[in-house]
Amino acid sequence: MTDRTSTETLNRRRFLGAAGLAGAGAALSAIPALAGETAKSEALITDVQDWQRYLGDGVDKHPYGVPSKFERNVIRRDVPWLTASAESSVNFTPLHDLDGIITPSGLCFERHHGGVAEINPADHRLMINGLVDKPLVFTMDDIKRMPRVNKVYFLECAANSGMEWRGSQLNGCQFTHGMIHNVMYTGVPLKVLLDEAGLKPNAKWLMLEGADSAGMNRSLPIEKALNDVMIAFAMNGEALRPEQGYPLRAVIPGWEGNLWVKWLRRIEAGDQPWQTREETSKYTDLLADGNSRKHTFVMDAKSVVTNPSPQAPLKHKGRNVLSGLAWSGRGTVKRVDVSMDGGRNWQTARIDGPVLDKSVVRFYVDFDWNGQELMIQSRAIDSTGYVQPSKDDLRKVRGVNSIYHNNGIQTWLVRSGGETENVEIG
């Protein structure tokens, strides 16, 4: 059988930025012959290929489908030096390999604090206690008998781009921006469950708690809980993946991912926040003056060009598609601007596909490239009028030690050979 994987892998590796490509002139394809001109015949067309002659797999081969073997490089990746243990760590969505707005479930980045809890849904219980009229316990069957909603939301880790505060560090948008995913959730508005238990009037905060070995817990203001928070059991039409909280997770639209407690087992109502580890020692933003901002729940508007990017360099002169993602925790994305010259001049990108509240949007710029060096940037503008700031403007107000909530404008340098790299500009 003809197998082009090895050739394709080789080509991909040649373009992967980290492999010391500086100066290595990547071959750009020549402009193909136009209709009517002389062209060389391709054996791919003139010869009968194996897949055209022989039978392929039958319907019994893959009861649960998986991507083509030619897509085997499209995977979540981690950065081993970041954390002490893979069970309390993070991996990254391969944004440069994806399109549209929905992240495939198996490529949604993972962040765990004590590994993936493996729970039989028949053994899962959700308790609501604290400042309620009647503390209750629900089974998964109970929850699936409640009125359902379907919503598409992005989930971004507050630490997304957190390694980039002091300057360009990781060479790939998978690593700089890949702690985000965007899926359709099916579940029950949290208000439905809270109404069953009956909130006491002095219930101002909830504490959400996971059933994992970290017992992940976070405090959530009641106004948000009653507004648009969901308790979800499905993503992209099927049960949640184990690593995304199977069988039950919290969905806190527009707010930092750490609040979206997975393997959700308990909700306690109280009259003040709990000041848990994840809302004090972590997920607080240390500023240059030594003070720390807390309860920074909302994810500011942000965008990134996913193609070209270091893992997805330009391969052709002439016609090209620039593509990217934009999102805002405050509402919808109103506009995305793209610059090819490091922020000197901007043009408005074309948004295609659904524009939904607290969901990513997909944007494109169709352009011709003659091989000149580009400094590509994108900036999102949301429905509240917030404009994504430059990295320097963000550093002016935050310093470089806040780790979280880095939504500064990313710059990709595209070299004349098409290689693309993560740079800081000044």
Add this chain to the structure above:
Amino acid sequence: MSKSANALTLMLAACLLGGTSGSSAAQQMAGREVAKPAVKLGLGRVATAEEIAAWDTDVRPDGCGLPVGKGTVKQGDDLFQEKCASCHGEFGQGVGRWPVLAGGAGTLKADRPDKTVGSFWPDLSTVFDYIKRAMPYGNAQSLTNDEVYALTAYILSMNDIVKDEKFELNEKNFTSIKMPNAAAFFEDDRETSEKHFWNKTPCMKDCRPAPKVTGRAMAIDVTPDGKSGPKVE
């Protein structure tokens, strides 16, 4: 259920009572705008006191949720060396990339801040709550309440917040201990302090001088290469 679970139930009951005391039915109605009673679906069942005690181990800065118990710095030191030091180091200095628990005082404005329990954490209750629910890593919820008090006392000692190794931490003196960095936290104010990011007319033409590259990720060279991902069958 154990005695400690019963004690916990009592403590929780006290917290809830404290939260609601003094509010009449009329005030309750005024306190919440959603006055109309919600339609009940009749799903779920009542949680038992024993179940609540088993899961509701959380502790707040005001002491709400603290179980009855006690432990000394000395006891905590012994336990720490046995159960915690392999990751956190003998004195909380951290091994490899595992969390550093002690030191770092005065470094929060430095170029490389050292955020430890002593230098950064605003509330002691967080230490108790977290150890109780999540430590030791890989063997969570295996410590008794007395052991959690002892370990919390030792962490205070390694940060010089208590000086006497005979010091005993318990549910009565717990809230009297203040953490050094407690006053340095403030509520999210981005919508006022960063108001200039809301800009009706972002520049489109000739917005800045020609940019120069000032830093390159490739020069740092810490990105995993394309082969580093897990093998996919």
